[in-house]
Amino acid sequence: MSTTTAPSKIVVNAYGQSQDGVAPHFKLLVDGQEVGSANAAATSSKAYSFTADLAANTAHTVQVVYDNDTVNAANRDLYVQSIEVNGHTLKPTDAIYERHDDAAPAPTQAGQEAMWWDGALTFKTPAAPVAAVPAAPTTAPAAGSAQNVITVNAAGDAAGGEGAHFTVLVDGKAIGEGTATSPDAKDFKFTADLAQGTAHAVEVKYDNDAVIGGSDRNLYVHSVGVDGKTVAATDAAMSVHRTADGANLGATSDLYWDATLTAKLDASHFAATGSSTGGSTGGSADAGKGGSSTGGSTGGSTGGSTGGSTGDASLSLKVGNVTTSDPGMVQSSGSINGFLHTNGNQIVDESGNNVRLTGVNWFGGEGYNYVPAGLWADSYQGHIDSMKGLGFNVIRLTWADDMFDSEAVTNGIDYSKNPDLKGLTRLQVYDKVIDYAGKVGMKVILDHHRNDGGAGTNEHGLWYTANNPESKVIADWKMLAQHYAGNDAVIGADLHNEPSVTATWGDGNQATDWAAAAERIGNSIQTVNKDWLLLVEGTEWSSTLAGVKNHPIEFDVPNKLVYSPHAYGQSVGNFSWLTDSNFPNNLPAQYDGMWGFIYKNNIAPVLIGEFGGQMNSAAEQTWANAFVKYMNGDWNLDGKSDLPAGQQGMNWTYWAWTPESGDVGGLLEKDYKTIDPTKMNIIKAGLASSSGHSGSVPGSDEAVFTVQLAKAVTTATTIDYATEDGTAKAGSDYTAAHGSLTFQPGETSKTVSVHITGDNVTEGTENFLLHLTHGTANLGTATGYITDHAA
Structure with a gap:
């Protein structure tokens, strides 16, 4: 027996309480199948409409699923006042509320309007004939209509990891939407079937203005164009009206509030140069190209029609x-040519350019998963593309000796997101990561983060353990140096992470003298690979390299030594220099004495291998801003570089990329997509692309x-x-x-x-x-x- 189905209208009457500029989000499910979703940004009840094919004379289960209560660690709330199924109204008290949070007191409870936690309101509709939503008649495009390309040239300031969102409308009808995430303007292109030879109004509606963590989200619309004919935002045809009060802001490109920019374009902009949407010969939508096919296609119409004559009759x-x-070509801080060497306090590439390494730490390989973190949330290519897109040019990639233990288990990879990693060894996973980093123009520094698999640095602070003696450390380093020999994506070895506790410098005690051990390990690497930079950290968790004054490091192959201190703010420790009465002006002298003298006295380059913080307090943000200035060569924090012409500032890798680091978190927030705007806004002033050598990439x-x-x-x-x-x-x-x-x-x-x-x-x-x-x-x-x- 056949079942009668028809399109049915379902309305969710709801409103929300947003937090951090993010509105509550819900999905609508019918009989377990998602039919749509919405953001409840309205603060008073609003009707959110959906259409679903429902079988008549059959009971159905309708669910409103709220799913972003704690995104960005902020609580927001969804309020569902009622739902309507083909005009039949059901109240929340007719539903069952199933909470999806860990603190739920019971699997289900009585339905209520307020959804204060992630969860589902489940409604049961009675079996009844379906009153179908009348289908819109299928009509041919109006005579004289054509497809026009609407171009909005816009830029945006992001806040809370979210860019400026806008909707484009023509004569009040939405034709598309976009999100401007960068202060660099780009073209957003949309197509619309419009009557030709008549005037139209194009609107750009900005709808998610917010200030989050001190960052102000804004939209900047520079121009609106039709088929290549552009009108500037300041033209007399333009006007901007603020959403909140309707105030006319005049002709401006700067939308600092939720507002609508309206372009009233006369008939000359719509001159019937696009192709008819009803033809079947593959007409072009590009202005000035007429109606001929440009691609040699013999299939269906390319002008936005239904399928060609061979199409499936059941699908249109x-x-x-x-x-x-x-x-075009863009400037990239990743354009560093070949292997690197040192000249005084500068790092130099094979083209003879002084270069600056500014990057990020990607941990995880040191254990317990033995691969970079976050591969359960995104592909390795996605992570690296994000790093590259933010302007980083180097990755400090952690590893541990236990990573090569055949009994160590590889975890933490979602193979649906990383299908080419399935079945690979841990070293082969690193090969994939490094190969892709090299392809996109990034460099990699391998960091011996610890010996035995685990988190953090070695517990006793030395560079070896009972299970992994120094001989094993050297053997593993030589294996890696040979394995990556000739691959100029890998440009350096950080010999060991954060010697501490009992580690000494230059006292001749073979069991604890880290300076002597660094020379032994580095010289061993150079017997099989002379191309790498060799990074040497200091003692006391690499906070100091004062021992270099009397006992500098010397390797057999010269011009390869880079010193690598670490520095942290208030999230990690309430260090005395952070509570000084002269803070932050005391910082340059403090860091000069600990390790800055190495750079200032032209002894060797400095690469700060780790620095960071939660950046939640004003004090820590003050420290971080001052620290970036110092690394840039602003020795007295007056906002001006004190470096000689042609010199690069200190190199650095920010800790960390992913958010699992307990003390400081990561640049990625807990959704593994959003970039922490406070952290990024601070460190971007120190990127090589901000002031240093760069090149062009596609x-x-x-x-x-x-x-x-x-x-x-x-x-x-x-x-x-x-x-x-x-x-x-x-x-x-x-x-x-x-x-x-x-x-x-x-x-x-x-x-x-x-x-x-x-x-x-x-x-x-x-x-x-x-x-x-x-x-x-x-x-x-x-x-x-x-x-x-x-x-």
């Missing part, structure tokens, strides 16, 4: 063309295609996609993409992202194709256009 979809500007962007089903499917349906070269070539202009989109019941929209690779070559507009298929049926083809980089 629309996919629009996408135009992306070539991102920029990158994403061409995002939206695939829209004409109606929701009733069973899970998979659509395959694959790119095809046109005049743009995979590997040089874009990265070939293929895969599948699975639409669950109720879902109608998915996106496909294709990575665009930049250059500064004048090539004219290039194109590639995106084919969509279901089985043997071709459902449609869209064209991606890449316009020349705008210098």
Whole structure:
């Protein structure tokens, strides 16, 4: 017996209490299948509407699932006043509340309006005929309409790890949204089928203004364009109205509050130069190209139509063309050529440039997982891309001797996110990480963090243990030095992490004299690999290298020595220099005496191997800002560099990347996606890219295609996609993409992202194709256009 189903309207009447600029988020599930989600940013009741195919004369389970109560460690609340299923209203008291927090007193409890914890309100609807939502009639595009490309050139200030979000509307209808995360402006492109030869209003609605941790989120809209014809935000056609009070802010690019920028564009901007959306010959959406196919496609229409003549009759979809500007070449702090050597207090690359290493610590390899941390949350490529994107050029990668013990167990990898790591040894995992770092222009320093697998430095503070004597340490170092010989992604060895407790410097006691041991280990490495820099830490957890004054380190191969102290703020210890009455002005003299003299007296380069803090207090932020100035060469903290022309400041690697470090946390917050804005805003002033030698690497962007089903499917349906070269070539202009989109019941929209690779070559507009298929049926083809980089 067949079951009658029809689209049904479900409304969730809810509001929320946001925290740290993040609104409560909920998903709507029907019979266990997600049909949509929303952010309840409204502070008074608002109707959130969804559509789902429901079977008639059947009871259904409807759930409102609240899932971000403690994101960023902040509590927010969701309030559900009622739900409506085809006009039938159910109250929270009709539901069961299932809390998903660890402190839940019972698996379920009576339903209530206030959802103060992550959890689900579960409603049972009675069996009744379904009153279907009337389907919108399918109509052909209006005569004289065409697809226009709307470009919003915008930048943003992020706060709380979240950029400035905006929605683009034309004549009051939303056509897309974007998030500006960088102060560097970029083009956001959208397509819309619009009547030609008539005026239209384009609106950019900024909707998540906030101040978080002292950082102010803002949106800056520099221009709005249609098919390449651009209007500046300060033009007379523009106006900005503040959301809160409707105040007219005039024609401005600076949206410091939630506000809407409106561009009233006359008919000359819509001159019917785009292709008809109803044709079947693959017309272009790019301005000035007329209606001819540019990619040699013989499939379905590329102008946003439904599938071609061979399409599956049971599936109908629309996919629009996408135009992306070539991102060009960008400056990168990662452009350091080859292996490195030293000259006085400078590090020099093979091209003869003084370079500055500024990076981050990625721990985990020292145990207990014996691989870098966070591989359960993201791919290793994703982590490294994030580091690179923040401007870091080096990774200090930790390891322990026990890492090579065959009985040590590799944990902490989600192989669905890292499929190419499955079945590999721990050293092979490191090979993958290092190989990818090198490909994107980053360098790696291997850090002997401890001997026996565990957390932190060796408990007794020496460089060996009973299980891993010095001979084993040397053997492991030589193995690694030979293994990575000739691979200029690996440029250094940090010989041992934080000698402490009983470690001495230069007293001749073979059991405790770390300076002598460092020379033995370093010289052994140089017997098999003479290319590496050799980093030597100090005693007292590497807080001091004062012993260098009387007992400097000497290696057999010269010009490879780098001294590597560590420094921390108030999160780690209430050190005397942090409570001095002259703080922070006392810091330069303090650090000069401990290790700064090495750099100032031109003895050797200095790389601060670890520094950091929670950065929650004003005092620790004051320390960190002063410390970055000091590393930059501002010896008296007056905001001006005291370095001679051509010299780089001290090198450094920030502790740490991932958030598990108990004392100081990480740059990544606990969601393993958000960058701690307070920490990053402090340390970015010390990045090599801020003041040092840099080079050019290809920029990158994403061409995002939206695939829209004409109606929701009733069973899970998979659509395959694959790119095809046109005049743009995979590997040089874009990265070939293929895969599948699975639409669950109720879902109608998915996106496909294709990575665009930049250059500064004048090539004219290039194109590639995106084919969509279901089985043997071709459902449609869209064209991606890449316009020349705008210098």
